[in-house]
Amino acid sequence: MMIEHDTTTTRNTTSTVRSSDGTTISYLSVGSGPAVIVVPGALSLASDYTAFARALAEHFTVHTIERRGRGQSGPQGNDYSIVKECEDVLALQRKTGASLLVGHSFGGLVALEAARDNRAFARVAVYEPGVSIDGSIPADWISGYEKKLAEGKKLDAFIEFIRAMGPEAARKAPPWLMKLTMPLVIKSHEIKILLSLLQENLREHKEVVRLDNSYENYRQISACVLLMHGGKGYTPQADASMKRLAAVFQRAETREFPALDHFGLDKTGPQEVAGAVSEYFLNE
Numbered sequence: 001m002m003i004e005h006d007t008t009t010t011r012n013t014t015s016t017v018r019s020s021d022g023t024t025i026s027y028l029s030v031g032s033g034p035a036v037i038v039v040p041g042a043l044s045l046a047s048d049y050t051a052f053a054r055a056l057a058e059h060f061t062v063h064t065i066e067r068r069g070r071g072q073s074g075p076q077g078n079d080y081s082i083v084k085e086c087e088d089v090l091a092l093q094r095k096t097g098a099s100l101l102v103g104h105s106f107g108g109l110v111a112l113e114a115a116r117d118n119r120a121f122a123r124v125a126v127y128e129p130g131v132s133i134d135g136s137i138p139a140d141w142i143s144g145y146e147k148k149l150a151e152g153k154k155l156d157a158f159i160e161f162i163r164a165m166g167p168e169a170a171r172k173a174p175p176w177l178m179k180l181t182m183p184l185v186i187k188s189h190e191i192k193i194l195l196s197l198l199q200e201n202l203r204e205h206k207e208v209v210r211l212d213n214s215y216e217n218y219r220q221i222s223a224c225v226l227l228m229h230g231g232k233g234y235t236p237q238a239d240a241s242m243k244r245l246a247a248v249f250q251r252a253e254t255r256e257f258p259a260l261d262h263f264g265l266d267k268t269g270p271q272e273v274a275g276a277v278s279e280y281f282l283n284e
Contacts, residue, residue, distance in 0.1 A: 011030070012028045012029065012030045012050070012053075013028070013029045013030070014026060014027070014028055014029075014072070015027060015029060016072065017091050017092050017095045018091065019068075019074075019084070019087050019088045019091045020087045020090075020091060021077070021084065021087065023068055023073070023074035023075075023077070023084075023088070024072070024073060024074045025065060025066065025067075025068065025073045025074070025088045025091060025092065026046070026065075026066040026071055026072035026073045027046065027063050027064060027065045027066055027092055028046045028047070028050075028053065028063070028064045028066070029061060029062065029063050029064075030053050030054060030057045030061075030062050031053075031054075031056070031057025031058070031059075031060055031061045031062050032057075032060075032061055033059050033060045033061055034059075034060050034061065034098075034099070034100060034281070035060070035061045035063060035096045035097055035098035035099070035100065036056060036060045036061065036062050036063065036098055036100040036101070036102060036281070037063050037064075037065060037089060037092055037093060037096065037098045037100070037101050037102070038052070038053060038056075038062060038063065038064040038065065038102045038103075038104075038107075039065055039067070039085075039089060039101070039102065039103040039104070039107035039108070039110050039111050039114075040064065040065070040066075040067060040104060040107045040266070041104045041105030041106045041107045041108070041130070041266070042105060042106040042130070042197075042200075042201050042204050042205070043194050043197050043201050044104075044105075044107075044266065045066065045070055045071055045193065046064040046065065046066040046067075046070070046071065047071075048266050048267075049064050049104075049265075049266050049270070051266075051270040051271065052265055052266060052270035052271075052273065052274050055270060055271045055274030055275070055278075056102075056274045056277060056278060058278070059278050059281075059282060060100070060278070060281070061096075063092060063096050063098065065088065065089060065092055067085065067088065067107070067110075068080075068084065068085070068088060069197070069199075069200040070197065070200070073088075076200055076203055080203050081207060082109070082110065082113050082207045082211065085110040085113070085114075086110065086113050086114040089101075089110060089111070089114040090114060090118070090120075093114075093120055093121070098120075098121075099120060099121055099122040099123070100121070100122065100123050100124075100125075100281050101114065101115060101121050101123070101124045101125070101223075102124075102125045102126070102127075102265075102277060103124070103125075103126045103127070103129060104126070104127045104128070104265045104266060105127070105128055105129065105130050105262065106130040106204050106205075106208065107129075107130075108126035108127060108128065108129025108130060108131070109129050109130040109131055109207075109208065109211070111124055111126055111129070112124070112126060112129055112131065112218055112221065112225075115221045115223050115225075116217060116218065116220045116221055117220045119222055119223075121223045122223055122224070123223055123224045123225075123226070123280065123281050124221070124223045124224070124225050124226070125225075125226040125228065125277045125280055125281070126225070126226070126227060126228065127228040127229065127230075127264060127265040127273060128228070128229050128230065128238075128262050129227075129245075130208050131211075131215050131241070131245055132208050132209065132211065132212040132213070133212070133213060133215055133241040133244055133245065134212075134213065134241075135212060136237055136238065136241040137165075137205075137208050137209075137212075138164050138165060139205075139208075139209045139212075140164065141160050141161060141163070141164030141165070142202070142205065142206065142209070144160050145157045145160045145161055145198075145202060146202060148160060149198055149199065149202065154195045154198055155179065155182075155195065156175070157198055158194060158195060158198060159175050159178045159179065159182075160175075161198075161201065162178065163175070163178070167233050167261075168233070215244070215245055215248060216248055218245070218248050218249060219248050219249070219250070221249060221250065222250060223251075224251045224252070224253075225249045225251065225252040225253075226252070226253050226254075226255060226276075226277065226280045227242060227245065227246050227252060227253070227254045227255070228254070228255045228256075228257065228264075228265075228273065228276065228277075229242060229254075229255075229256055229257070230256070230257050230258075230259075230260035230261045230262055230263075230264045230268075230269075231256055231257060231258035231259065231260065232258075232259070232260060232261040233261050233262065234256075242254065253280070255276055255280075257269060257272060257273065257276075260272070260273070
């Protein structure tokens, strides 16, 4: 099916591929040139990366995977793990022949896991990947979040997550204030989508916790790796973790975007990040 967003831009196409366990995985494609796979983060849809994909599509054919549990893709399933995510990415790689891979946040963790012992990928670019080192990604919110989900209190669960994982201002704000202000900073349809993905978010972050300190496994990645991060909200702990992560790759470069935050790739600076990724991929 063809989806035309406007008359001045390249059109997106929606296609599907079958993962190794039989799950249908949807993906959006745009552009022409060498194939790139983009892996979105938690609480995100493939369509959230449209601006980034269009900017990257000036030089590449960009395939943004709709991770399982979202849109037209099949459910995560009761046996969900990061392995399933990797199988989905690799199924798309086999179909498209992509040798270039981009991942954001949790999608960055998926990208790095998929690139292990896999010479199909020549270059990998990740923006603030969800790699936990010495507990650098908090886990103490999970029990309260899970309890609220079980009680059907989705908004309360989401606030629990934001207070643990969000910027300092969010971590300090009382829950009642966040409930009042959330409709002012997040559009109603976006809140609806976020709340619909809370169970998927829980399973994904349990995988992040399970994989804490497994980053040494990324020595198995033969691809060149571009590690990117924003400058806003970037803490000394995050910087230390990024340096430890960078040290394990066979070939790696780091890139900071001082004016951008954790959502630089999909929201606050997609064109700027796409420019850096394009340059990295083209300079082989």
